[in-house]
Structure formats: C-alpha cells, structure tokens
Amino acid sequence: MSAVLEGRAEGPTLRQRLAARGIDGATLLVLPCVALILGLFIYPFLYGLMLSFEPKDGSLFGNYARFFGDPFLYGTIFKTLRLAFPVTLLNLLIAIPIAFRVRLMRRQRLLTTLLVLPITLGTVLVAEGMLFYFGPQGWFNRALMAAGLLSTPISVLNGYWGVFISLVLTGFPFTFLLTLSYVTGIDPSLENAAATLGAGPAARFREVFLPLLIPGLAITFCLSFVQAYSVLPSAVLVGDPAGATRVISIAAYQAAFEEYDYSMASAIAMIMGAVQLLVVVAVLGCRSLFYRGPAAGAKG
Amino acid sequence: MTVGATTFKQLHLQGVRREFDAFTALKGLDLTIERGEFIALLGPSGCGKTTALNCIAGLLPVSGGRIMLDDRRVDVLRPEERGFGMVFQNYALFPHMTVRKNIGFGLRMRGVPKPELEKRVDAALAAVRLESQAEKLPGQLSGGQQQRVAIARAIVVEPPLVLMDEPLSNLDAKLRLEMRQEIRRIHQSLGSTTIYVTHDQEEALSLADRIVVLRDGAIRQVGTPAELYALPAHLDVADFMGFRNRVNGELVGMEGEDALLNIEGTVIRGRMRAASASKAAVAAIRPDDLEPTGTDSGIPVRVEAVEYRGRGFHGVGVTASGTELHFASPYPLQRGAAVRLGADAGRVLVFGDAR
Ligand SMILES: Nc1ncnc2c1ncn2[C@@H]1O[C@H](COP(=O)(O)OP(=O)(O)OP(=O)(O)O)[C@@H](O)[C@H]1O
Ligand SMILES: [Mg+2]
Numbered sequence: 001m002s003a004v005l006e007g008r009a010e011g012p013t014l015r016q017r018l019a020a021r022g023i024d025g026a027t028l029l030v031l032p033c034v035a036l037i038l039g040l041f042i043y044p045f046l047y048g049l050m051l052s053f054e055p056k057d058g059s060l061f062g063n064y065a066r067f068f069g070d071p072f073l074y075g076t077i078f079k080t081l082r083l084a085f086p087v088t089l090l091n092l093l094i095a096i097p098i099a100f101r102v103r104l105m106r107r108q109r110l111l112t113t114l115l116v117l118p119i120t121l122g123t124v125l126v127a128e129g130m131l132f133y134f135g136p137q138g139w140f141n142r143a144l145m146a147a148g149l150l151s152t153p154i155s156v157l158n159g160y161w162g163v164f165i166s167l168v169l170t171g172f173p174f175t176f177l178l179t180l181s182y183v184t185g186i187d188p189s190l191e192n193a194a195a196t197l198g199a200g201p202a203a204r205f206r207e208v209f210l211p212l213l214i215p216g217l218a219i220t221f222c223l224s225f226v227q228a229y230s231v232l233p234s235a236v237l238v239g240d241p242a243g244a245t246r247v248i249s250i251a252a253y254q255a256a257f258e259e260y261d262y263s264m265a266s267a268i269a270m271i272m273g274a275v276q277l278l279v280v281v282a283v284l285g286c287r288s289l290f291y292r293g294p295a296a297g298a299k300g
Numbered sequence: 301m302t303v304g305a306t307t308f309k310q311l312h313l314q315g316v317r318r319e320f321d322a323f324t325a326l327k328g329l330d331l332t333i334e335r336g337e338f339i340a341l342l343g344p345s346g347c348g349k350t351t352a353l354n355c356i357a358g359l360l361p362v363s364g365g366r367i368m369l370d371d372r373r374v375d376v377l378r379p380e381e382r383g384f385g386m387v388f389q390n391y392a393l394f395p396h397m398t399v400r401k402n403i404g405f406g407l408r409m410r411g412v413p414k415p416e417l418e419k420r421v422d423a424a425l426a427a428v429r430l431e432s433q434a435e436k437l438p439g440q441l442s443g444g445q446q447q448r449v450a451i452a453r454a455i456v457v458e459p460p461l462v463l464m465d466e467p468l469s470n471l472d473a474k475l476r477l478e479m480r481q482e483i484r485r486i487h488q489s490l491g492s493t494t495i496y497v498t499h500d501q502e503e504a505l506s507l508a509d510r511i512v513v514l515r516d517g518a519i520r521q522v523g524t525p526a527e528l529y530a531l532p533a534h535l536d537v538a539d540f541m542g543f544r545n546r547v548n549g550e551l552v553g554m555e556g557e558d559a560l561l562n563i564e565g566t567v568i569r570g571r572m573r574a575a576s577a578s579k580a581a582v583a584a585i586r587p588d589d590l591e592p593t594g595t596d597s598g599i600p601v602r603v604e605a606v607e608y609r610g611r612g613f614h615g616v617g618v619t620a621s622g623t624e625l626h627f628a629s630p631y632p633l634q635r636g637a638a639v640r641l642g643a644d645a646g647r648v649l650v651f652g653d654a655r
Contacts, residue, residue: 192359193392195379197406197457207405211396291396293439 052267063267073268076248077275083160083235083247084228087167088221091175096217099180100209112180115173123170127237130166131157134238162238163245167228175224182216183209211291218287222280229276248272307460308369309335311356311493315365316375318351318517325351327517328365333495335460338487340508341497342540348517349497350389353463356495357386380409385459387467389497391450393438399449400425400434406457424456427482443470448479455486462487462494468503480507501540505529513537533573535582535651543584543649545625547599551579551652559650564619566599569645576652587614587626589647592633598640601625603633617641 018024055062067073102108118126134140134156141153156162186209194204232249239245248268256265311333318326325348333339341349354360356367358379367375374382385406393402403424407417425431428448438446447470454462467483468476484507487494498504504511505525513520513528521533532538535546549563559572561583570583592598601617606629613629617639627641 187390187392189388189390189392190394192354192357192379193386193388193394193453194405194409195359196357196382196384196386197453198380198383198409199405200380203409208394291437293395293437 048266048269051263052270055263055267056261063264064271066264067267067271072246073251076246076251077271079245080229080231080247080249080272081275083163083167083231083245084225087164087171087228088175088225091168091172091224092179092217092221094172095176095179095220096183096213098176099183100205102180103184108180112177115176117173118170119173123166123231123233124237126170127166127234130162130169130238134162134165157238159240160244162240163231163234166234166238167231170234171224171228174227175220178220178223179217182213182220185216186212214290215287215292218283222283225279225283226276229279230272248275307335308372310370311335311461312368313356313365314368316352316355316362316367317364318348318355318360319363325517326355329519331512331519331522333493335493336491338484338494338496338507338509340504340511341495341514342499342501342504342511343514344540345499347514349514350465351517352514353386353465353495353497356461357384357463358382359386383457383459385454385457385462387447387450387454387462387464389465389469391438391446393446393449393453395438398435398437399430399441402438402449403453403456406453410457420456424452427455427486428452428479444472444475447471451479451483455490455492458490458492460492462492464494464496466497466499469499476503483507501542513540531571531573532584532649535574535584538573538584538649538651542586544587545583545585545590545627547583547585547619547623547625549581549583551576551581551650558645561648561650563599564621564623566597566640568599568642568648570648570650571646572652573649574651578653580653582651584649584651585643585647588628589643590625590627590641591643592627592629592639593642596640598642599625600638600640603635603637603639606633606635608632 012020015024052063053060055066059065102111105111132138136153136155140156141150144150145153156165190208190212191204194208199207230249231247232253235241235245235247235250241250249272252265252268252272255261255268313329313331313333316326316329317324329352341352343349351360355362355375358375358377358381362375365375366373394405397405400421404417404421407420412420422431425434428451430445430448430452433441433445438449441449447467451464451467454464464483468479471479480503483494483496486492496504496507505528508525510522511525511528512522515536521528521537528537529541532541532543539546547563549561549568551559552562552567553560554572555569557571558569559581560567561570561581563583568583599619601619603615603617604624605616607614609628613632615627615629615633617625617627619625625641633639
C-alpha cells in the first residue's frame with residue numbers, strides 16, 4: 001500500500017515526461033537535418049536578405065524601390081504567375097482523372113518508370129527536343145501541313161506557348177506521381193461503401209474522394225507551382241526572354257551576371273521567394289478548412 | 301431508381317462462381333433465400349464469406365453463374381443500382397464525415413428531405429446507442445462504436461436486403477448480446493432480408509432462421525439452427541457446431557439406427573451420419589454431452605486438468621493412445637484420476653470416411 005503511494009508521489013520520470021511532450025531518442029535524429037538546413041538554407045537566405053538591403057546607391061530600400069518602380073522589372077512577377085498558375089492548374093486537372101484510372105491498373109510500375117524519365121532528363125533536354133519537334137521543319141508543322149490544316153509553318157516556340165508546353169511536359173510527371181500516391185492512399189472500401197449506399201460515380205467523387213484528396217492536392221499544387229515559378233531554362237530556350245516570357249528568374253539572372261549587381265539580384269530573389277510564399281501560404285491556408293486526418297476507413 | 305428498392309419474393313444464387321486469377325474463391329453457390337429470412341453464413345476464415353457478400357452487393361463481378369431477384373437478373377447491375385445495404389468487415393466509415401453525416405449519407409443520396417432525414421438518423425443513432433457520439437469523427441471512436449455506426453448507416457435506408465460482414469466481432473460480450481437483439485428487432489420491424497456473416501456458432505444459432513455453412517468456397521450444409529445443431533451432415537460442420545471431441549474408432553456393427561464403434565477397446569453407440577466404405581470412422585461428441593459414467597463402461601481416460609465452470613466442472617482427459625477428450629462433470633475430479641466417459645447414443649455422431 002505504502003509503496004503504491006510512494007510511487008504516486010514521485011510521479012513520472014523525466015524520460016516519461018519528455019516522451020509525453022513528444023521528445024525521445026528519435027528526436028536526436030532530427031539534429032543533422034537541422035544543421036543541414038541551417039548551413040545550406042537559413043545562412044544563405046539571411047546573407048542574401050542582408051545583401052539586398054545594401055544597394056549600390058546606399059539607401060536601405062533602394063533595390064526594392066527600383067524594382068517596384070520599373071514596370072520592366074515588376075512586370076516579371078505577373079509574367080511568371082501568368083505561366084506558373086495555369087500550367088500548375090492544367091497539370092493537376094489532367095493528373096486527377098488519369099490517376100483515377102491508373103489506380104485500378106496492375107502494371108503501375110511500368111507507367112511510373114516511363115513518367116519518371118522526363119523528370120530525370122530535365123528541362124533543358126525537353127526544351128531541345130521541342131526545338132526540333134515544333135521547329136519550322138519539325139514533325140508538328142510538317143504533319144499539320146501534310147494534313148492540309150496549315151499552309152505555312154506556325155511558330156509555337158519563342159513565346160508564351162512554347163514555355164507553357166515545356167512546363168507542362170516537365171511538370172506533369174511530378175504532379176501526376178504525387179497525385180497518384182494520394183489517390184491510391186484512399187481506402188477503396190470507402191468507394192464501395194458509398195456505392196452500396198446509392199452514390200453514383202459522380203457523387204462518389206464529389207462526396208468521398210474529393211474531400212479526402214483536397215489536402216494532398218493542395219500540397220501537390222504548391223510543390224508543382226514552386227517548380228514552375230522558378231522556371232529559367234525553358235523561358236530562355238523555347239520562350240521569348242526579352243518579352244512575353246521575361247520571367248522573374250531572368251530578371252534576377254541579368255542583375256547578377258550581366259549587371260554584376262549582386263545586391264539587386266538578391267532583392268529580386270527575395271521578392272520571388274515572397275511571392276511563392278504568399279501563394280503557398282494562401283493555398284495551404286485554404287487546406288485547413290478541410291478534413292485532414294488519415295484517408296482510411298477504420299482503425300479497428 | 302434502384303431495382304433492389306422494390307420488394308422481391310426470393311433471392312436466387314445460381315451457380316455463383318468467383319475466381320481470383322488461378323484461385324477459385326467461390327465454387328458455384330446455389331441458394332434460394334425467401335423474403336424476410338435471416339440467413340447466417342458460417343464458415344472458417346478464408347472460406348469465401350466476404351467474397352460471397354461482395355458478389356451479392358455488386359462490389360465484385362461474378363466469374364460465373366447468376367444472381368436473381370425473382371425473375372430479374374441483378375448480377376449485371378452496379379452496386380448503387382441494386383440498393384442492398386452492407387456492413388463492411390472493416391466498417392469503411394467515411395473518415396471526413398461525422399457520425400451523423402455518415403449515417404445520413406445513404407438517405408441524402410436518395411434525396412430524402414432534410415427533416416425526415418434528421419428524424420431517421422436520430423432513430424438509427426438511438427438504436428445503436430450512439431446518441432452522445434453523433435458529432436464525432438469516426439477516427440475518434442472506439443472499434444466497437446465504429447462498428448455500430450456502420451450498422452446504423454446500412455440499416456437507416458431500410459434496404460430490402462441487408463448484408464452484414466461480422467458486424468459484432470469487435471464488441472464486448474454484453475454489448476454483443478444487446479446488439480444481437482437489436483439487429484434481430486430491426487430485421488423484424490423492417491421486414492427486410494438479412495444475410496449475416498459470422499464465425500460464431502452461438503450468434504448464428506440464436507439469430508438465424510437458416511444457417512448456411514461454407515467451406516473452401518462451397519456450401520457444405522443448409523438448415524435451420526436446430527437441424528444443424530443436432531445433426532450436422534459433415535464432420536467439419538459438426539466441428540463448427542461445437543462437437544469438439546473427435547475420436548477415431550473402428551465400426552464393428554449396426555444395431556437398429558445405432559452404429560457400434562470400437563474406440564481403443566471400448567464399444568460405444570452413436571448415430572451414423574455419413575456412410576463408410578471401410579471400417580474406419582470418427583465419433584464426434586460435444587464436451588457437454590460427455591460425462592463420467594461412474595460404472596465400468598465408457599472410454600477410460602486419465603484426468604489432465606479440471607476447471608470450475610460455475611454450473612459444474614470442465615475436464616480434459618487423455619485416452620491410452622493420447623487422444624484428448626473434453627468432458628463435463630457435475631463434481632470435481634482429481635488430476636491424474638482414472639475415469640470412464642460415456643454419452644447418450646443420440647448425442648454421439650459417427651462419420652464414416654465419406655465425410
Ligand atoms: N483480391 C483477392 N485476390 C486474391 N485472392 C483473394 C482476394 N480476395 C480474397 N481472396 C481469397 O479468397 C478467399 C476467400 O476470401 P474471403 O475474404 O471471402 O474470406 P472470408 O470467408 O471472408 O474470411 P474471414 O472470415 O477471415 O473474413 C481467401 O482464400 C482469400 O485469400
Ligand atoms: Mg471476411
């Protein structure tokens with residue numbers, strides 16, 4: 001009896017109390033990660049931030065004033081958004097129905113491998129391929145002309161649509177694979193349950209799949225968006241880097257390596273980061289309006 | 301809209317087969333179920349019970365055979381067109397909907413107006429005793445509570461045919477008994493037809509109008525609980541019906557209806573259930589029917605263990621050849637004691653090798 005009371009008085013050990021707050025041996029494994037983030041991300045970030053406040057003209061906000069005062073500079077934000085938003089949305093909208101079909105297939109691995117290829121090839125190779133394919137003598141124009149749909153070759157490249165297509169090509173596999181993993185993560189018996197309760201295919205998608213998918217789709221959107229937003233190679237190679245596809249990373253690149261104004265380049269990079277952050281925060285903020293627990297039916 | 305929503309007189313399974321690649325999970329089920337019947341589907345794990353329910357509900361296409369409601373063919377319909385209610389073995393509750401929304405889902409899909417929907421959901425919540433949990437998400441419920449939500453969700457739409465896949469497996473003994481009565485009550489008040497999958501012979505015996513015993517994807521026996529309890533047709537059905545003791549013996553003759561079986565030198569009487577080409581046979585006896593004789597007839601055993609069971613004692617004895625026998629005894633016995641065990645001839649089932 002007294003032993004029990006003593007045990008009570010001592011209470012849980014330090015280790016138990018730490019574990020109750022989610023700190024245990026495994027927490028230490030995070031340390032290398034933290035060090036890496038500090039060294040490779042936080043430090044350069046802070047360095048760049050400081051640098052951006054030390055412009056050539058000496059004033060604190062000189063770079064930012066110049067950026068937002070010059071339509072040729074601040075216009076790049078919207079040119080980039082005009083590319084990144086529709087591309088990401090389109091990729092997502094194509095990926096969802098395909099993922100729903102592929103989820104039921106048996107040879108998923110083959111397809112996944114095929115789709116990973118463009119990711120590993122990278123933007124430059126895809127852009128070069130496009131130069132040939134969509135060029136005046138490329139298959140695209142020749143096929144259309146042979147079919148009598150065109151009399152003279154049209155130029156898809158060197159403009160908005162060239163970059164658009166290139167971003168869709170390189171971004172789709174990534175978006176698709178992420179979407180597929182979220183779609184297959186949903187317990188198929190939920191769909192069965194909805195069906196036996198009288199829900200047709202459209203209702204099942206609307207009532208069961210979509211609400212469970214939205215958090216995952218939001219993350220997919222953010223990651224794909226960030227990827228598309230920092231586009232540089234295709235904007236130069238298959239776009240119109242002086243006009244329609246003068247994206248924000250081109251502005252940063254020119255400031256750094258053509259004007260050798262690292263301070264200005266840092267400021268542009270900071271602005272670019274802020275815009276991305278804004279979009280990501282907005283999208284993830286909407287996500288919290290939805291259910292975010294596990295997408296399986298049962299725990300028992 | 302749904303075919304199943306209209307009433308029917310009979311549900312026919314005609315040679316229903318289901319294959320998974322090379323594996324045949326259902327080997328041609330033939331069964332006719334009358335409207336209003338409560339059917340228990342009993343069988344060991346992996347015998348195809350869930351597969352059979354899925355085929356009836358339309359969640360798995362059949363590989364052969366037909367499913368008919370009277371003279372309408374339903375195995376070609378999609379599950380939402382059949383309108384059968386189903387309680388899933390893993391519950392399959394919608395994790396993003398509250399208990400109330402989960403239960404109301406089927407009514408909402410059928411376009412039931414809001415006031416009536418709320419009323420019926422409340423009634424269903426009361427039936428499964430979950431009124432206080434209505435606003436929780438399924439992830440916040442215990443396994444047994446989830447199971448009851450699954451039951452409520454399936455029955456609230458009052459489907460003409462309800463399929464239940466081990467709906468009570470996760471409940472404690474008391475709640476299980478209560479829910480069993482509730483299921484039976486709902487079945488009767490809705491006048492629906494129920495197919496109820498279970499491992500538990502007691503549940504099957506107490507609930508069902510008829511029991512279907514399944515084994516390796518084939519029907520072994522169909523009958524009323526009383527028929528199956530008293531006279532199982534096969535040794536494995538007997539096994540399921542609580543005939544825990546099986547003793548090998550040698551047929552030495554018949555006397556009227558009774559078979560005479562020689563078990564390790566002792567001759568006992570039993571009812572012949574399956575014919576035998578050779579002399580080898582197996583006697584199946586329930587522990588409750590096997591008792592110490594107190595005379596020098598009966599199978600001699602050495603007592604290995606005795607447990608107190610409230611109304612009496614449960615003993616385990618071992619015969620000379622090492623066969624374990626479970627028996628009941630009205631009085632306590634010493635471990636190591638030698639007793640002789642016997643049972644009424646009507647309580648001993650003899651299965652020949654054609655079992
Ligand atoms: N998708 C599948 N692919 C291959 N085999 C399957 C599949 N589903 C079920 N089976 C097999 O079919 C047989 C019957 O399975 P089923 O789920 O119907 O068993 P059950 O009687 O419900 O068992 P339990 O009582 O354990 O739930 C099992 O042997 C199982 O391995
Ligand atoms: Mg099962």
